[in-house]
Amino acid sequence: xxxxxxxxxxxxxxxxxxxxxxxxxxxxxxxxxxxxxxxxxxxxxxxxxxxxxxxxxxxxxxxxxxxxxxxxxxxxxxxxxxxxxxxxxxxxxxxxxxxxxxxxxxxxxxxxxxxxxxxxxxxxxxxxxxxxxxxxxxxxxxxxxxxxxxxxxxxxxxxxxxxxxxxxxxxxxxxxxxxxxxxxxxxxxxxxxxxxxxxxxxxxxxxxxxxxxxxxxxxxxxxxxxxxxxxxxxxx
Numbered sequence: 325x326x327x328x329x330x331x332x333x334x335x336x337x338x339x340x341x342x343x344x345x346x347x348x349x350x351x352x353x354x355x356x357x358x359x360x361x362x363x364x365x366x367x368x369x370x371x372x373x374x375x376x377x378x379x380x381x382x383x384x385x386x387x388x389x390x391x392x393x394x395x396x397x398x399x400x401x402x403x404x405x406x407x408x409x410x411x412x413x414x415x416x417x418x419x420x421x422x423x424x425x426x427x428x429x430x431x432x433x434x435x436x437x438x439x440x441x442x443x444x445x446x447x448x449x450x451x452x453x454x455x456x457x458x459x460x461x462x463x464x465x466x467x468x469x470x471x472x473x474x475x476x477x478x479x480x481x482x483x484x485x486x487x488x489x490x491x492x493x494x495x496x497x498x499x500x501x502x503x504x505x506x507x508x509x510x511x512x513x514x515x516x517x518x519x520x521x522x523x524x525x526x527x528x529x530x531x532x533x534x535x536x537x538x539x540x541x542x543x544x545x546x547x548x549x550x551x552x553x554x555x556x557x558x559x560x
Contacts, residue, residue, distance in 0.1 A: 343373040358492035360479040361392035385447035391440030404559035410467035437553040496532035
């Protein structure tokens with residue numbers, strides 16, 4: 325944390341610890357239908373206190389992203405446009421910065437591909453007054469339902485094949501790989517004494533699968549999604 329917050333001071337007790345407060349809201353949805361995308365939302369607030377419980381430093385973080393098994397460009401554009409609109413009121417530089425951050429953060433490095441088609445992601449944000457930051461986060465919260473519900477509504481009852489269901493399970497395997505190997509929230513949670521492991525791992529799907537050295541057929545719909553995950557694009 326001191327890499328991003330140089331002003332953090334350890335407790336005067338000399339044991340190197342600090343008092344802290346953290347809160348947040350998380351939501352993960354893994355739909356049954358392979359044409360309906362997985363989504364993840366998390367917004368959080370972190371505060372470090374002095375020995376007298378006064379605030380030493382604070383910041384907000386979080387974001388929302390979309391992880392489809394099959395690519396529907398209109399879904400991707402809707403999700404990104406709504407989150408851009410939510411952020412533009414607080415700075416037109418925010419969406420481009422945080423869209424790029426999302427693509428870089430959700431990169432599965434050992435695969436050379438992102439977890440999905442992105443969204444927004446940010447951390448350690450304290451560049452505006454805390455009351456303004458809170459309103460900005462609330463704006464992002466408000467953008468989520470109109471970003472996701474229309475997608476689910478038009479995808480949840482689509483017919484699908486057994487092969488499409490198998491591809492969904494492979495993509496969920498990638499989801500598991502990222503969350504267990506790279507996700508900062510998972511690492512922080514598991515290192516926190518007394519943490520609720522079930523809550524920390526709540527983002528994992530009920531089922532996922534892996535196939536040895538699997539590659540989709542060139543030009544297939546599966547291949548189209550994979551190419552976007554390997555080379556993120558600008559949706560809006």
